[in-house]
Amino acid sequence: MRILVVEDEEAMAASLAWGLRAEGYVVDVTGDGRDALWQALETAHDVIVLDVMLPGLDGYQVCRRLRADGVWTPILMLTAMDDDLDQAEGLDCGADDYLVKPFAYPVLLARLRALTRRGLGRRPAVLTAAGLRFDPAGRTVVHDGAALDLTTRELSVLEYLLRKQGQVVSKSELLEHCWDAAYDGGPAVVEVTVHRLRRKLDRPGGQDVIHTLRGQGYLIRDDDDER
Numbered sequence: 114m115r116i117l118v119v120e121d122e123e124a125m126a127a128s129l130a131w132g133l134r135a136e137g138y139v140v141d142v143t144g145d146g147r148d149a150l151w152q153a154l155e156t157a158h159d160v161i162v163l164d165v166m167l168p169g170l171d172g173y174q175v176c177r178r179l180r181a182d183g184v185w186t187p188i189l190m191l192t193a194m195d196d197d198l199d200q201a202e203g204l205d206c207g208a209d210d211y212l213v214k215p216f217a218y219p220v221l222l223a224r225l226r227a228l229t230r231r232g233l234g235r236r237p238a239v240l241t242a243a244g245l246r247f248d249p250a251g252r253t254v255v256h257d258g259a260a261l262d263l264t265t266r267e268l269s270v271l272e273y274l275l276r277k278q279g280q281v282v283s284k285s286e287l288l289e290h291c292w293d294a295a296y297d298g299g300p301a302v303v304e305v306t307v308h309r310l311r312r313k314l315d316r317p318g319g320q321d322v323i324h325t326l327r328g329q330g331y332l333i334r335d336d337d338d339e340r
Contacts, residue, residue, distance in 0.1 A: 114159040114229060114273060115139040115290045119149040119175070120191065121167050129162065132218060137252065137265045137272075139293045146170030153179055157289060158186050160228050162221075163208070165192040173206045180207035187228035191216075226250060229276065240275040242333050243322045245314070247275055256314055256322070266291065267310050270303075274323065279335035281326050307331060 116133055120126040121144035130140045141156065143149050147169035153161060161179075165172040176188055190208040204211060209231065210224050226249050230237070240247040246255045252268055254261045263271065269291040274282055284300040292302070307323060314322040324332045 114269065114276075115141070115157070116225070117149065117152055117156075117158045117161045117163075117186075118142045119146070119162065119167065119172070120144060120164045122164075129221075134293075135265075136222065137269045139269070139291060141294060144168070146172070146175050150175050150178055153184055153186065154182060159290065160225055161186050161188045162225075163188050163190050165190060165194065173202060176206045176208050187231055189221075189224055189228060223250070240272070240278075242275060242278055242335070243320055245275075245322055247272060257316065261313050263310070263313065266306055267313070270306050271310060274331060274333045278333050281330045281332050283330035286330070 114137075116138050118126060118129050118133070118140055120129060120142070123144070126142050126144060130142050133140045141152055141158070143152060144167070146167040149161075149163070149167070150170060152158075153175070163172045163175060167175070170178070172190055172192075176190070179186070179188070187210075188208045189210045189212060191212050191214060193214045209228055212221060212224060226238075229249075238248075238250070240249065244257045247253075249272060254263055254268070254271065270287060273287060273290050284303040287303045288296075288300055296302070307325075311321075311323055322333060324334065326332055
């Protein structure tokens, strides 16, 4: 999952980026409101963490402009101001959630997980398909009752495919959402990662979890399609 962190306090931005990357997220960081607006318009993100007090444009302005341009990426606003009117303004300008500094990091992660579920037809806390059970909070995967040992990248790819259940996901889409901007290689890395995932997921004589549609991408079938 790809997150845009917009925070002008360098220490806070670095801390957030480090923690989120350790959780398996792909993170883009900026401390300027105008650059944040440009990045959000140019690159598809799954969630935006947006500070209120920013140079260039403040968080409220960034949020309003994104919504006016039809960008509906979930936005979690961060602020040191805990006044009710400030929170109301943030929500009224189009933000989806609001978190007051200082905050507990586990609460931030829980709210980000909740935001990634929004907009889906179903909003399960645990993702399931084809005998697979993925808990995003604990970063654990169980398949047919057996716990799997997956790398951070494998977890990221699997989570994205599960959240897109029933939809074909192209290699370029996986590359965009599961690898950071510093990666300058080609889509072959996606094939390698999916191959490794399959070796850990597939069982002899069992149903495939990840399906390949030649020339299109990868698919994890919706649980309803398996019945």
